[in-house]
Amino acid sequence: MLATTYANRQWIYAKRPTGRVSDEHYNLVESDLTPELAANEVIVRARYISVDPYMRINQSERNTFDQPHPLGTVQGAGAVCQVIASNSPAFKVDDWVLTYSGWQLFAKCHAGDLTKLDANLAPVSTALGVLGMPGRTAWFGLMDAGLPKPGETVLVSGAAGAVGSLVVQFAKKAGCRVYGIAGGADKGKFLTDKLGADGAIDYRKFPDSDSMSAEIVERTGGVDIYFDNVGGYITDAVIPNIKLRARIIICGAMSQYDGGLDKPDMGPRFLQHMLFKRATIQGILARDFKHRMDEMLNIVGPWVRNKEIVFEETIVDGFEKLPSALNRLFEGKSVGKLLVSV
Amino acid sequence: MLATTYANRQWIYAKRPTGRVSDEHYNLVESDLTPELAANEVIVRARYISVDPYMRINQSERNTFDQPHPLGTVQGAGAVCQVIASNSPAFKVDDWVLTYSGWQLFAKCHAGDLTKLDANLAPVSTALGVLGMPGRTAWFGLMDAGLPKPGETVLVSGAAGAVGSLVVQFAKKAGCRVYGIAGGADKGKFLTDKLGADGAIDYRKFPDSDSMSAEIVERTGGVDIYFDNVGGYITDAVIPNIKLRARIIICGAMSQYDGGLDKPDMGPRFLQHMLFKRATIQGILARDFKHRMDEMLNIVGPWVRNKEIVFEETIVDGFEKLPSALNRLFEGKSVGKLLVSV
Numbered sequence: 116m117l118a119t120t121y122a123n124r125q126w127i128y129a130k131r132p133t134g135r136v137s138d139e140h141y142n143l144v145e146s147d148l149t150p151e152l153a154a155n156e157v158i159v160r161a162r163y164i165s166v167d168p169y170m171r172i173n174q175s176e177r178n179t180f181d182q183p184h185p186l187g188t189v190q191g192a193g194a195v196c197q198v199i200a201s202n203s204p205a206f207k208v209d210d211w212v213l214t215y216s217g218w219q220l221f222a223k224c225h226a227g228d229l230t231k232l233d234a235n236l237a238p239v240s241t242a243l244g245v246l247g248m249p250g251r252t253a254w255f256g257l258m259d260a261g262l263p264k265p266g267e268t269v270l271v272s273g274a275a276g277a278v279g280s281l282v283v284q285f286a287k288k289a290g291c292r293v294y295g296i297a298g299g300a301d302k303g304k305f306l307t308d309k310l311g312a313d314g315a316i317d318y319r320k321f322p323d324s325d326s327m328s329a330e331i332v333e334r335t336g337g338v339d340i341y342f343d344n345v346g347g348y349i350t351d352a353v354i355p356n357i358k359l360r361a362r363i364i365i366c367g368a369m370s371q372y373d374g375g376l377d378k379p380d381m382g383p384r385f386l387q388h389m390l391f392k393r394a395t396i397q398g399i400l401a402r403d404f405k406h407r408m409d410e411m412l413n414i415v416g417p418w419v420r421n422k423e424i425v426f427e428e429t430i431v432d433g434f435e436k437l438p439s440a441l442n443r444l445f446e447g448k449s450v451g452k453l454l455v456s457v
Numbered sequence: 458m459l460a461t462t463y464a465n466r467q468w469i470y471a472k473r474p475t476g477r478v479s480d481e482h483y484n485l486v487e488s489d490l491t492p493e494l495a496a497n498e499v500i501v502r503a504r505y506i507s508v509d510p511y512m513r514i515n516q517s518e519r520n521t522f523d524q525p526h527p528l529g530t531v532q533g534a535g536a537v538c539q540v541i542a543s544n545s546p547a548f549k550v551d552d553w554v555l556t557y558s559g560w561q562l563f564a565k566c567h568a569g570d571l572t573k574l575d576a577n578l579a580p581v582s583t584a585l586g587v588l589g590m591p592g593r594t595a596w597f598g599l600m601d602a603g604l605p606k607p608g609e610t611v612l613v614s615g616a617a618g619a620v621g622s623l624v625v626q627f628a629k630k631a632g633c634r635v636y637g638i639a640g641g642a643d644k645g646k647f648l649t650d651k652l653g654a655d656g657a658i659d660y661r662k663f664p665d666s667d668s669m670s671a672e673i674v675e676r677t678g679g680v681d682i683y684f685d686n687v688g689g690y691i692t693d694a695v696i697p698n699i700k701l702r703a704r705i706i707i708c709g710a711m712s713q714y715d716g717g718l719d720k721p722d723m724g725p726r727f728l729q730h731m732l733f734k735r736a737t738i739q740g741i742l743a744r745d746f747k748h749r750m751d752e753m754l755n756i757v758g759p760w761v762r763n764k765e766i767v768f769e770e771t772i773v774d775g776f777e778k779l780p781s782a783l784n785r786l787f788e789g790k791s792v793g794k795l796l797v798s799v
Contacts, residue, residue: 172729172733178733179729179733180732180733180734343728346726346728346729347726350728365728365729365731365732366732367732368726368728368729368732371726371729375726375729376729379725379726379727380725380726381723381724381725381726382723382724382725382726383721383722383723383724384688384689384710384713384717384721384722384723384724385721386685386688386692386707386710386738386740387514387521387688387707387710387713387717387718388740389707389738389739389740390522390707390708390709390710390740390741390742391514391520391521391522391740392522392740393739393740393741393742393745394739394740395737395738395739395740396728396731396737396738396739397731397735397736397737397738398728398730398731398732398733398734398735398736398737399732399735400732400735403735
């Protein structure tokens with residue numbers, strides 16, 4: 116084997132943001148990756164790198180769902196890569212794989228940390244979206260925690276996002292009436308015309324939570340399942356409108372990630388509504404359903420192959436764009452799954 | 458049958474309170490109850506009349522768990538009564554019964570609305586406490602929603618109250634470490650010395666929610682099950698200290714009943730903790746478990762007979778004291794189940 120080295124580029128997480136995350140919280144460093152491979156080692160070259168809201172949670176200096184992301188290390192992230200050198204019988208050059216190599220072009224991985232992808236079954240990028248972590252979150256969050264019944268009313272916040280856009284469609288397949296909350300008329304059109312939602316609520320149209328609340332009850336007639344990606348004043352507007360035995364699924368609290376996790380925002384108390392309606396709230400994370408991935412792929416995989424569901428992607432091109440792409444999630448500027456191609 | 462009339466006294470709910478409830482929200486009226494009985498009708502004379510926190514919820518002008526309590530009618534309440542006249546083969550004079558005749562001395566009831574009590578099995582007043590609605594709330598709230606496992610840590614707010622004092626003991630029987638939150642050293646002693654709690658936390662000792670939170674984590678090491686009767690800043694202090702897959706049971710929100718239901722208090726947002734810990738919140742009401750009363754009586758009944766649990770009662774004497782007794786619940790001045798003997 117030729118002793119080539121790989122000119123690697125890495126985004127090193129360097130400084131904890133207090134508000135929005137941007138380039139200043141990262142250092143872009145270049146280094147050489149040596150080609151030597153131990154037994155079962157593989158070198159991969161990233162093609163699609165993920166930006167996900169949970170990354171911003173992990174940048175808090177507090178323990179959240181995990182320890183804080185360590186400073187001075189490559190930003191962790193899922194990536195769809197190609198194998199470019201292999202010392203493993205399980206992988207050969209050009210194989211597509213999913214791994215957690217983070218924000219870097221090249222990585223040396225143990226074969227056990229790679230999941231092989233079949234590009235003939237679905238676009239490989241879907242391993243970071245509908246057939247990956249966001250899909251798993253949407254599927255198990257709705258099905259396991261939400262327990263949807265046909266005829267029930269489902270309301271989804273962040274409905275045009277990676278997880279929300281799938282929840283809308285999964286809930287329609289379950290026979291529910293589905294409303295999505297998203298910002299702006301374009302996203303509203305996406306929800307109703309492309310995803311098949313029964314209605315869209317544009318949170319930007321309301322001066323306050325009370326007026327949004329009034330619209331929610333008028334449009335939906337009350338909510339059986341609220342799938343929440345956002346929290347904050349949007350959730351304030353929803354909770355008084357839950358129905359008896361409603362299920363609220365907390366999948367994210369994006370409105371709080373830019374500081375609210377360190378110093379909580381104040382909002383109206385609402386636990387009395389849980390009592391009056393004998394409702395439940397359940398927090399869910401994709402990691403808890405990893406061992407059940409096959410269950411979901413057996414159902415959602417064919418929907419993807421047969422184009423029975425829309426799996427919108429917003430692809431930003433360029434490794435140097437990673438930090439700004441992460442920030443973009445919080446500006447509400449993307450639809451579907453946001454990826455960076457490199 | 459002699460055509461005696463019964464000189465009845467009734468507390469009529471007359472005015473919606475905005476803060477604390479007191480005599481001014483009721484009218485005490487006297488009237489005659491005629492003795493004529495249709496088939497299966499019974500006249501009862503109250504002996505113990507209940508005051509419960511839910512009554513204050515129902516005084517809100519909003520729909521809560523139910524329609525608002527109508528003005529101009531007898532205050533609804535459970536009562537332990539004796540039969541004084543019967544036109545039903547199922548009841549004879551002097552039988553003890555439980556019914557929902559409200560704040561009045563005499564009532565004409567349909568036999569189907571009475572539950573016969575056996576004074577030899579347990580003190581009849583327990584039908585309003587440990588063997589009644591508060592017991593059912595504690596039992597099913599803890600067992601069905603809390604799912605306690607031996608070795609887990611349970612924290613109870615309002616722990617010296619009618620429901621809380623039972624939850625503490627049921628959780629001990631389930632093999633848990635149990636801490637109670639209550640106001641003052643006397644209640645603390647009651648929790649540890651009489652109920653067997655592993656520790657008591659006096660919420661009055663803390664200037665703010667953060668300092669109480671620090672004490673909670675130091676004392677308990679984190680909470681698997683939080684049984685909440687109180688809400689407000691006490692709950693604010695608990696939630697950041699929940700453990701992975703914690704269960705939070707909302708049985709009441711007493712801190713909010715004096716106005717917070719009409720115009721919500723503000724408090725720190727906390728749904729992110731549900732996410733980080735994949736925790737659940739579930740609101741429960743006793744009425745949802747009414748059809749399962751036997752299940753609970755079969756287990757808790759023998760504990761009461763064998764004096765294996767403490768079922769403390771605070772008994773106020775005098776029909777005229779009913780409104781002030783209801784208010785007393787919110788002053789934290791009673792221990793165990795508060796009853797009015799008449």
